[in-house]
Ligand code: FES
C-alpha cells in the first residue's frame with residue numbers, strides 16, 4: 001500500500017509525515033509522534049480512552065483515519081500543559097480521586113474539558129450522561145464526576161480550545177464524536193434514495209455472516225404465525241417500526257439503535273419472501289442512517305423446524321454489510337456479541353407473542369441503552385488485553 005503524506009497540526013506544531021492510509025489517528029500520534037498519552041483500549045470507538053480534540057471537537061482517534069485529518073488541528077492530552085482549564089481539571093481529578101490506574105484518564109480529561117467549556121450549568125446527572133462514551137474500570141465514576149462538578153462550581157478558567165466553525169456540534173452530542181467531522185463519503189448512491197432501494201443479493205457476497213439457532217417450547221405453527229406476519233415480527237424487535245407492508249412482501253420501516261455513544265436511526269426498505277409449506281423465509285433489505293451517513297445492507301434466511309425432542313427450532317442465517325461512519329463498529333466479533341444479546345430479547349418477545357402474551361417491556365427497552373453495551377463489554381473485557 002502506498003504511504004500517504006499526512007499534514008496536520010499536533011499540539012500547535014505543524015506536522016508532515018508519511019503513513020499508511022489505513023493508519024488511525026491514535027496510532028499516528030502514538031507511533032509516529034511518540035505521543036503515548038493517548039491510550040488505546042477497545043479500538044472500536046466505544047471506551048473513549050483515545051479521545052482527543054480534532055478541530056476542537058472531542059473525537060475518538062482509534063476510529064478516525066489520520067489521513068482524513070489532513071489540515072486539521074489535533075490536541076492530545078500532552079498539548080494542555082499551559083492550559084489553565086486543564087490544569088484545574090487535573091488538580092480536581094487528583095483531589096477527588098478521579099483516577100486509579102489512569103488508563104481512561106486522558107480521554108476523561110478531554111471529555112471533562114469539553115463538558116466544562118460547553119455546559120457551564122451541568123449537574124451530576126448531565127455530567128454522567130455526557131461521560132457515557134468514556135468507560136472507566138476502576139473508579140466507579142464518582143470521583144470523576146465530583147472532579148468535573150468541582151471545576152464547574154468554582155469559576156472555571158476559560159478554555160483555550162474551542163470547536164472550530166466546521167466542527168460545531170449540537171449541545172447534547174459531545175460523546176458522539178466519531179467520524180462525522182471527517183469527509184466520510186455518503187453511502188447514498190447516485191441512482192436515488194438508498195433507503196428505498198433493495199440491494200442485489202450478489203452485492204452481499206463475501207460479507208460477514210452469522211448463523212444462529214433459537215429453541216422454543218411453543219409449537220412450530222405458533223412461532224411461524226409470528227414470523228410470517230411482518231407486523232408481529234417487527235413488534236418483537238426493540239426499536240423497530242413498520243411503516244408499510246404490501247401484498248408482494250415489500251416492507252418499509254425504521255429501526256433505532258441507541259447504545260451509549262452510538263445513536264442511529266436506520267430507515268429502509270426490505271423484501272420478504274415466505275414459503276409457508278416449508279415454514280421458511282428470506283428477507284433482504286437496506287437501511288440508511290442519515291445522521292451518521294451509514295448504510296446497512298442485510299439478508300436473512302430463516303427456517304422453523306421441530307427437533308427430535310419436540311422443541312421448535314428456528315435457524316437463522318444473516319449476512320450484513322455496513323458502510324459509512326458506523327462501519328467502524330462492524331467488526332464481526334462485536335457484531336456477533338451484540339446480535340446474540342439482541343436475539344435473546346427477540347426470541348423472548350416472539351415466544352411471548354406466540355403464546356398470546358405481551359413481551360416484557362423492561363427487557364425490550366433495556367436493549368436500547370447502556371445495559372446492552374455494558375454487558376457486551378463486560379464479557380469482552382474478560383478476554384482482551386486492556387493494557388498495551
Ligand atoms: S480505544 Fe478508541 S474508543 Fe476505545
Ligand code: FES
Pocket residue numbers: 098099100101102103104105135136137138139
Ligand atoms: S482509572 Fe479509569 S480505567 Fe483505571
